[in-house]
Amino acid sequence: DTAVSQTPKYLVTQMGNDKSIKCEQNLGHDTMYWYKQDSKKFLKIMFSYNNKELIINETVPNRFSPKSPDKAHLNLHINSLELGDSAVYFCASSQTSGGISGELFFGEGSRLTVL
Amino acid sequence: DQQVKQNSPSLSVQEGRISILNCDYTNSMFDYFLWYKKYPAEGPTFLISISSIKDKNEDGRFTVFLNKSAKHLSLHIVPSQPGDSAVYFCAGTSGTYKYIFGTGTRLKVLA
Numbered sequence: 099d100t101a102v103s104q105t106p107k108y109l110v111t112q113m114g115n116d117k118s119i120k121c122e123q124n125l126g127h128d129t130m131y132w133y134k135q136d137s138k139k140f141l142k143i144m145f146s147y148n149n150k151e152l153i154i155n156e157t158v159p160n161r162f163s164p165k166s167p168d169k170a171h172l173n174l175h176i177n178s179l180e181l182g183d184s185a186v187y188f189c190a191s192s193q194t195s196g197g198i199s200g201e202l203f204f205g206e207g208s209r210l211t212v213l
Numbered sequence: 214d215q216q217v218k219q220n221s222p223s224l225s226v227q228e229g230r231i232s233i234l235n236c237d238y239t240n241s242m243f244d245y246f247l248w249y250k251k252y253p254a255e256g257p258t259f260l261i262s263i264s265s266i267k268d269k270n271e272d273g274r275f276t277v278f279l280n281k282s283a284k285h286l287s288l289h290i291v292p293s294q295p296g297d298s299a300v301y302f303c304a305g306t307s308g309t310y311k312y313i314f315g316t317g318t319r320l321k322v323l324a
Contacts, residue, residue, distance in 0.1 A: 141317075192310075202257075
């Protein structure tokens with residue numbers, strides 16, 4: 099039973115299209131994240147939600163819109179895809195205790211290729 | 214601004230020997246550090262962590278050392294096993310939900 103699951107695992111699409119990646123966690127965590135790993139292998143945070151509230155938005159183009167319908171889900175919608183959006187996108191979750199966030203649990207990643 | 218740096222992109226070690234992976238950081242506000250291990254086509258998995266109030270944390274074959282004055286941490290794996298071959302990421306956080314990762318070091322343990 100996968101703790102953090104993302105779909106789809108692979109996504110190939112044309113420039114200009116709109117696509118979504120879904121993420122679900124069954125760990126009961128209160129915080130979820132989207133990270134991007136680009137061709138240089140940097141794992142960069144994009145967004146973080148705590149109890150469905152956006153708490154981190156790291157200068158990501160507004161073509162990227164996260165949505166958290168509930169604590170267990172954090173989806174990522176990308177409009178007008180560009181070549182530079184090609185990357186592996188990782189969803190993660192963690193549990194906050196006393197205002198401190200514990201370790202991250204990652205999904206398997208979604209590899210997006212924009213042609 | 215790369216707040217967490219792993220200057221060795223790769224490392225090869227013989228099975229049974231010690232693997233030492235290094236990480237440097239610049240943000241003095243970091244108070245918690247983590248190491249993650251990543252196999253191909255999988256997400257990173259948590260390995261071990263250390264709070265800034267400690268200088269060492271041990272878990273089985275894995276030990277993390279923190280030198281705050283040098284802003285340096287290292288992960289020691291003893292003894293190294295072929296199954297340890299993976300990419301290792303270090304990360305730092307100031308407890309504000311923001312984990313900053315290094316670029317990773319690819320460890321290859323030779324049988």
